[in-house]
Amino acid sequence: MCGVRFHVKDDTVEKVDGWPGFPRSSLCVKAYALPKVRHHPERLLWPIKRTRPKDSSDPGWVRISWDEAYAIIASRLNAIKAKYGAESVVFYVGDPKEPRAAVQRLCYTFGSPNYATESSTCRRAGELAELLTFGFTTMGTMSSPESKLCVVWGHNPSWSHHFLMPRLLNAKRQGVKFIVVDPRRTVTVEKLADLHLRVRPAADAALALAIVNVMFRDRLYDADFVEKWVYGYKELREYAGNFTLEEAEKITWVPADKIEEAAYIMAKNNPLTFLLSPMATIHNRNAVQNHRAILSLIALTSCIDVPGGLTIPTHPPLPDWISGDPTFCRRNELLPKIQDKRLDRQHFPVWTKYIFEVQINLLPEYVKAGKVKAMLMWGANLMMWPQTHEYQEAVKSLEFAVAIDHFYRPWTHNFVDMVLPAATCLERQAPFAFFGRKVYGRKTLKPLGGCREDWQIAFDIGVKLGYAQEFWNGNVREGLNSILERFGITLEDLEKNLEKGMELPASEPQSYRKYETGKLRPDGKPGFPTPTGKIEVYSTVLRDYGFNPLPEFKKPMEPTGEYPLILITGSRVPFYAHSRGREIPNLKRLMPHPTVNISLEDANKRGIKEKDDMAVCSPWGEIKVKAHITSAVPPGVVDVLHGWPEANVNELISRELDPISGFPPFKECICEVKKAP
Numbered sequence: 001m002c003g004v005r006f007h008v009k010d011d012t013v014e015k016v017d018g019w020p021g022f023p024r025s026s027l028c029v030k031a032y033a034l035p036k037v038r039h040h041p042e043r044l045l046w047p048i049k050r051t052r053p054k055d056s057s058d059p060g061w062v063r064i065s066w067d068e069a070y071a072i073i074a075s076r077l078n079a080i081k082a083k084y085g086a087e088s089v090v091f092y093v094g095d096p097k098e099p100r101a102a103v104q105r106l107c108y109t110f111g112s113p114n115y116a117t118e119s120s121t122c123r124r125a126g127e128l129a130e131l132l133t134f135g136f137t138t139m140g141t142m143s144s145p146e147s148k149l150c151v152v153w154g155h156n157p158s159w160s161h162h163f164l165m166p167r168l169l170n171a172k173r174q175g176v177k178f179i180v181v182d183p184r185r186t187v188t189v190e191k192l193a194d195l196h197l198r199v200r201p202a203a204d205a206a207l208a209l210a211i212v213n214v215m216f217r218d219r220l221y222d223a224d225f226v227e228k229w230v231y232g233y234k235e236l237r238e239y240a241g242n243f244t245l246e247e248a249e250k251i252t253w254v255p256a257d258k259i260e261e262a263a264y265i266m267a268k269n270n271p272l273t274f275l276l277s278p279m280a281t282i283h284n285r286n287a288v289q290n291h292r293a294i295l296s297l298i299a300l301t302s303c304i305d306v307p308g309g310l311t312i313p314t315h316p317p318l319p320d321w322i323s324g325d326p327t328f329c330r331r332n333e334l335l336p337k338i339q340d341k342r343l344d345r346q347h348f349p350v351w352t353k354y355i356f357e358v359q360i361n362l363l364p365e366y367v368k369a370g371k372v373k374a375m376l377m378w379g380a381n382l383m384m385w386p387q388t389h390e391y392q393e394a395v396k397s398l399e400f401a402v403a404i405d406h407f408y409r410p411w412t413h414n415f416v417d418m419v420l421p422a423a424t425c426l427e428r429q430a431p432f433a434f435f436g437r438k439v440y441g442r443k444t445l446k447p448l449g450g451c452r453e454d455w456q457i458a459f460d461i462g463v464k465l466g467y468a469q470e471f472w473n474g475n476v477r478e479g480l481n482s483i484l485e486r487f488g489i490t491l492e493d494l495e496k497n498l499e500k501g502m503e504l505p506a507s508e509p510q511s512y513r514k515y516e517t518g519k520l521r522p523d524g525k526p527g528f529p530t531p532t533g534k535i536e537v538y539s540t541v542l543r544d545y546g547f548n549p550l551p552e553f554k555k556p557m558e559p560t561g562e563y564p565l566i567l568i569t570g571s572r573v574p575f576y577a578h579s580r581g582r583e584i585p586n587l588k589r590l591m592p593h594p595t596v597n598i599s600l601e602d603a604n605k606r607g608i609k610e611k612d613d614m615a616v617c618s619p620w621g622e623i624k625v626k627a628h629i630t631s632a633v634p635p636g637v638v639d640v641l642h643g644w645p646e647a648n649v650n651e652l653i654s655r656e657l658d659p660i661s662g663f664p665p666f667k668e669c670i671c672e673v674k675k676a677p
């Protein structure tokens, strides 16, 4: 959520700029295109339902009223609940995070524990690794004036988190050193890196373990901290001993001297902080352990919860707009009672223990087993999954499916029974935004046509299903106020303080080393909130569930004679968000075609020229793209963006999943690039 300010005259946006004073006010190109989304000629403006069976080539869409749409939804869902149980209905939200709290409340109130989101492929496996290892989640911490070093691991904020760059560049000017770990030479690498570790994709664990090995070998770690607060460090030391510099160079492609240099830079520039990837380190079949190896390295530096290091907020965090306020969502109240009906329980028990969202990547299997009969999907894009056609087939074979979106997306909506038109971010009041101790409201335009905001749709469905009281008789403002009143403010207060937002007072000042003072654990005892009270580089939970307790490296998929290249997918570009943005001509101009990014060396070997029409083939599928020759990717690796309907790279990705988290190998594939036939 970024601070975008729209200057409006007579319902028309005349200008877009950053919201002064808002924590994220440096805008990317996508923000300037938002008014174009609102007035797009192809925008969905009215509810539609199919009139022909799912098998027919033409769904026969007809416009219907909201009353008819809601009546159909309520009667179908209640009938399916009576026949198969509430748990056979999945409530799903894709990348748009804004509908999440309302949809969760609807899901649990209806009686289903099967609330799922796109986070099944995004950040949650990293969170799982963090909960197992540290007992809390973190994406790292921005460098602060005390930091001497910032390690950016598998993350390209210059294109994916544009709003962070001004602060990172400022830190560099203040003398903070940067190590960037990325197979590609990104803008982030060019602008920040003092040392670039160009790791082989999906080999992060081996790199982290090799650095750990050097740290133990040369006593570069904080021995007192480790002795006192790191559980299983002796086992880690022994295991990391396998990752000698020579061995690690072969596996990771990072030269031995650079691995050694990284260990020394980390040791000599303490306090250091880390910025961790939301997903690049977990888009492989060793997701949780790959990420845990990096966390183990962090543990050795002892930079946790110290000024300038990786800090943990002292106050209980404000409601998180990605996960939703647990009280409002009724998560703590209702989920424990229905948890045993979760779809993922037998498949990914460690995930089920820690993550409240259902691991939905096995949707095709759940549907085939007759466990899912209906889905309500806010902002869903079936192209986000590997072997997309299996997910399309799964949704097609449901008894009932509804999607809520801004546009008709054939790759998803051809398989559902009804599509409802959602209001855009300019037209909705919910949710408000929390940032640190600040909370912001917004002013809205009237939704175009018959569009309704996501929260309103969830509330209306709740009322029609028979939960008028639980959904404030459909009044979204009252629902929002039920969250705010716990902080002593109202939506009206936020509207009065639109420009500056409102600061919620902190109960106490930020404090550090809270593992010494008992402030990290619910029982108030010193230590970390893990079973042993220490950072578990040796995870007792993984051990108890029969997994390797150590942050194991597993060999990534090996290229073969037929498929000699490594394929990474989904490296973000500034102009698109996944499958979104290509409908906007101003954005599409910036990247008109799907491309395969390939090194000059690999292009020359194959006689490929810039913009040649190519086929990218993997053991699982084939797509057609144009060649783009670039030094950003190293020889041996090619990179294709996801989200192109005419060249869906996810048809090339296998559905072999990480056994702990269920994550797919988006960045661990093999392929060949050939001239298109």
Ligand SMILES: Nc1nc2c(c(=O)[nH]1)N[C@H]1C(S)=C(S)[C@@H](COP(=O)(O)OP(=O)(O)OC[C@H]3O[C@@H](n4cnc5c(=O)[nH]c(N)nc54)[C@H](O)[C@@H]3O)O[C@H]1N2
Binding pocket: 093, 094, 095, 096, 098, 099, 118, 119, 121, 122, 123, 279, 283, 378, 379, 380, 381, 382, 383, 384, 385, 404, 405, 406, 407, 409, 422, 423, 424, 425, 454, 569, 570, 571, 577, 578, 579, 580, 642, 643, 649, 650, 653, 666
């Ligand atoms: N190969 C490969 N696959 C990947 C990834 C990768 O790196 N490589 N990344 C994965 C990750 S990290 C993620 S997060 C997922 C992407 O997650 P997806 O959920 O697939 O994201 P989008 O393509 O943005 O799809 C969002 C849909 O919601 C609609 N929409 C947008 N805003 C709103 C709104 O406010 N309300 C409603 N109701 N609808 C809205 C859009 O029109 C679009 O149809 O993809 C995953 N898939």
Ligand SMILES: Nc1nc2c(c(=O)[nH]1)N[C@H]1C(S)=C(S)[C@@H](COP(=O)(O)OP(=O)(O)OC[C@H]3O[C@@H](n4cnc5c(=O)[nH]c(N)nc54)[C@H](O)[C@@H]3O)O[C@H]1N2
Binding pocket: 095, 122, 123, 153, 154, 155, 156, 157, 159, 160, 161, 181, 182, 183, 184, 186, 199, 200, 201, 202, 203, 204, 277, 278, 279, 280, 281, 568, 570, 571, 572, 573, 574, 575, 576, 577, 578, 667
């Ligand atoms: N413009 C734009 N911004 C976005 C999004 C978008 O679609 N468009 N999506 C949003 C979402 S949902 C997410 S999850 C975030 C993602 O945010 P980031 O993680 O910053 O995503 P990327 O830009 O793909 O950067 C990941 C980097 O990881 C590298 N990488 C690939 N494989 C590996 C590997 O095995 N190991 C390591 N160490 N690095 C690897 C890639 O080369 C890439 O440069 O971005 C968010 N921001």
Ligand SMILES: [Mo]
Binding pocket: 121, 122, 123, 278, 279
């Ligand atoms: Mo994501």
